[in-house]
Amino acid sequence: MGVAAKVNPLGLTRDDYKGLATTLCAGCGHNSITNHLVKALFESGVDPYRMAKMSGIGCSSKATAYFMERSHAFNAVHGRMPAVTTGAALANRQLLYLGISGDGDTASIGLGQFCHLVRRNLDCTYVIEDNGVYGLTKGQFSATADIGSVQKRGAVNELETIDIAALAVQLGASFVARGFSGDGGQLVPLLRAAMAHRGTAILDVISPCVTFNDHAGSTKSYAYLKEHDLILQELDFVAHRDEVVVSYPEGESVDVALHDGSVLRLRKLGQQHDPLDRLAALTVLDRGRQSGEVVTGLIYVNPEAVDFCSREHLPAAPLRDMKEAELRPDRQRFAELIASWS
Amino acid sequence: MDEIAGMDLNLVMATVNGSGSQSANLVLTRALFAMGVPVAPKNIFPSNIEGLPTWFFLRANAAGHLAGRREADLLVALNRATFHQDVARILAGGVLVFEQAFGDPQVDPEAHLSTYPVPFGKLAKEAVSDPDLRKYLTNMIYVGVVAEILGLPEKALESALARQFRGKPRALPENRAAIELGRSYFKENLTRSGSLAVHPLDQNKGKLLLEGNQAVALGALMGGCSVFAWYPITPSSSVAEHLTSLSDRLRVDPSTGERRIAIVQAEDELAAAGMVIGAGWAGARSMTATSGPGISLMAEFVGLAYFAEIPSVFVDIQRVGPSTGLPTRTMQGDLQFAYSLSHGDTRHPILLPGSVVEAYTFTQMALDLAERVQTPVFVLSDLDLGMNLWMTDPPPYPEQPFDRGKVLGEEELQGMAKFERYRDLDGDGIAARTLPGTRHPLAAYFTRGSGHDEAARYTESEEAYPRVMDRLRRKLDSAVWRLPQPEESTEEGAEFGIIAYGSSDAAVAEARSALSSLGIRTGYLRIRSLPPGPAIASFLGRHQRVYLVEQNRDGQMLQVLRSELAPGLTGRIQSILHYDGFPLFAADVLEAIRTMEAGRGVRLTSLESDAAVERTR
Secondary structure, three states, rough: OOOOOEOOOOOHHHHEEEEOOOOOOOOHHHHHHHHHHHHHHHOOOHHHHEEEEEEEOHHHHHHHHHEOOOOOOEEOOOOHHHHHHHHHHHHOOOOOEEEEEHHHHHHOOOHHHHHHHHHHOOOEEEEEEEEEEEEEOOOOOOOOOOOOOOOOOOEOOOOOOOOOOHHHHHHOOOEEEEEEEOOOOHHHHHHHHHHHHEEEEEEEEOOOOOOOOOOOOOHHHHHHHHHHEOEEEEEEEEEOOOOOOOOOOOOOOEEEEEEHHHHHEEEOOOOOOOOOHHHHHHHHHHHHHHHOEEEEEEEEEEOOOOOOHHOOOOOOHHHHOOOOHHHHOHHHHHHHHHHHOO | OOOOOEEEEOOOOOEOOOOHHHHHHHHHHHHHHOOOEEEEEEEEEOOOOOOOEEEEEEEEOOOOOOOOOOOOEEEEEHHHHHHHHHHOOEEEEEEEEEHHHHOOOOOOOHHHEEEEEEEEHHHHHHHOHHHHHHHHHHHHHHHHHHHHHOOOOHHHHHHHHHHHHOHHHHHHHHHHOOOOHHHHHHHHHHHEEEOOOOOOOOOOOOOEEEHHHHHHHHHHHOOOEEEEEEEEOOOOOOHHHHHHHHHHHHOOOOOOOOOOOOOEEEHHHHHHHHHHHHHHOOOOOOOEEEOHHHHHHHHHHHHHHHHHHOOOOEEEEEEEEEOEEEEEOOOOOOOHHHHHOOOOOOOEEEOOOOHHHHHHHHHHHHHHHHHHHHOEEEEEEEHHHOOOOEEOOOOOOOOOOOOOHHHHHHHHOOOOOHHHHHHHOOOOOOOOOOOOOOOOOOOOOOOEOEEEOOOEEOOOOOOOOHHHHHHHHHHHHOOOOHHHHHEEOOOOOOOOOEEHHHHHHHHHHHHHHHHHHHHOOOOEEEEOOOOOHHHHHHHHHHOOOOEEEEEEOHHHHHHHHHOOOOHHHOEEEEEOOOOOOOOHHHHHHHHHHHHHHHHHHHHHOOOOHHHHHHHOO
């Protein structure tokens, strides 16, 4: 017997957050994201029985099978995970909804649903495993491919890219971040903060496709990211129950208080980016787009935004648990209603 | 037959839509209803906000027939664009009320019409200074004129006004004044001729005037729907609107403002279907209401719900297709499409309400069935049933608790060695499910539209796939008895049988009573659901010749029956097909039967010579 495994406040080990073995390619960025997710879920002590894993169709959407086996999962149709998640959340708003999507699933076939999910600010975490190509259908460009990016067989993308993060900010998203599958130090706190946020948290994670989009000329390759990752901040996620472990000299860090009492501590790097400033968020993304830098970190957050179920005045108790007494008016009220129709 | 017992009047109001004629027409409808006279109103309206022709057919008949009639006994002509064509609709001896400014109506002197020119525009201009208001009140003036011609009592009009403008008391005086304006103009300037009149009856005790869509909304409320997602589309939008107002009244906690229902206007029908399915998966009773184009968009999601076995209810208020079609006209055009909606092999339970009360009870039943059978369930109504007012008995209070189907909670899982989501343990094809959020290590499973085995594991296995598909077929077959079975009323010694479904019932019932009065006895089977149960084969077996009445071009129900019943039986069926966008009327059925019986060499001479039938043709 080895050393007892580290447990989280729920008494679960990191292994308890694992799922089936991946069927994605070796070296796929998505697998790294899964590992970072397992770490984030474990560290945040997410209750597996409170989690619902949602996805659409594509390589990315398969990933919900590779973590948290004890949670229900729903692999929906292509581009339609937002609607299914919305329905599920209306039925039971007490669960934590974690959506895993891809760039095709989100920026092409599912762009409409993505936009409307963001507009509604449904309480969920929405991770886009963004590699700029369609993997399962063998390497076509997706709508997040950068202009000028080169396909494996040499074709050049001549169409403008859809910047999911910028789009989300423009649509009024309440939490927008971008990460890189190769930077767990940044991604894990972002994931934890996204899950702590109340509202739609959009996390666009650049995740190189080793089979179809990791060559020279691609702007979504490991090599490109290593050279062009413009990191906005150093991040520490401080759960409310933990003591603050890192402190920075005054003026060098900003704390963003999240809905559940946790804090995302941002340490400024060279960038003077204020993630509470929407205009600044759009500006920093557009500068990156022009310079070819991939801007990563917390781009925008509005911790005060009202989530959809609250806006719909739903009770805290799940609608799905309601019985006849709560849903069906009694005989007298029914009779009064019918009488009012005569 | 005395004049009163035989009373059957069809009033046709030809107006321009967007002019507020609906209020005037509803006041007339409610006035007749208040007099105890059975009414059957049919609103024939264009897909347009303002300016195109619209007709309101208001039939008042002592026999209580609920189908409409085409020809007018009285026409109110307020649309210049259709003036002469509308006048041609008036039966001999009928009445024409028209806008004097339209000029000579060019009536056929042989028709012996009573004609009443009224300067509606001029009267309104003199009485109302606000031009917007004037447009609306012009129509209310004809209510007064018609009331004078037909002898409608003041009390009935006053009660109709109060009902129509309930909640808008400020509108009451000016509308009342407009009606009075019409009455006094008539009394001072015109002389009543002819014998057309409405006599008070006492036949509407306990009856209501309701729209089918209102009944669907009430069914959703009483059936425990707690997530309703929709996208606006004629003729289904009023389901959501009615449900919203019902919920404001009956699903809100007055102390906290909390709502025990989510009604979400989605970005399109794809999203609406997705929300319904997500909510059904998570354990809420969820549904949508849409029409043909919406059903088309929902096809992919419905396949997912079928294959992944997710309770969901789809109400389709059918309109004329294909494509945009005639969005404001009625049709039973989605039957075949809905029955096997989506790619691959699918089959869905279809409920076919034939009345307002059934629109209500079948919606509740659909919510039960969806959870019991774990599958998408369709309720196919149509524009005629959904958007017109129908005289009806009050919807009954539901006697049964919700059927939530096979759901395993923590307690049930406690005693189990394993849980497999798609394993049929009791032979009815239905496997138990768990809901997300169930606190038990066995509870979780992976829901997917891709190939899976009994344990919900991904597989492309050539053994598992047919096993799953066969179980899905068995699941529906074993649930057929739960669906509403056909309703049969067969006369002894019937010469032939008639099969119909949905909103055709009123017209078929009336046609049968006309045939019966001519001594022609018929059998009648009204199909109320698909897949077809054993009663249909039995009915076909007992009738040598059967007419199947449908409101579509291709005989969609016949196609379904052909694919599921023995050819020897379906070979007895001849289609009566009606698809001009108008609601089905008895004359459509009678005319078709007359022609087809004549084609067989059997001349229904009595049918041709009978004056009563002639009139309804």
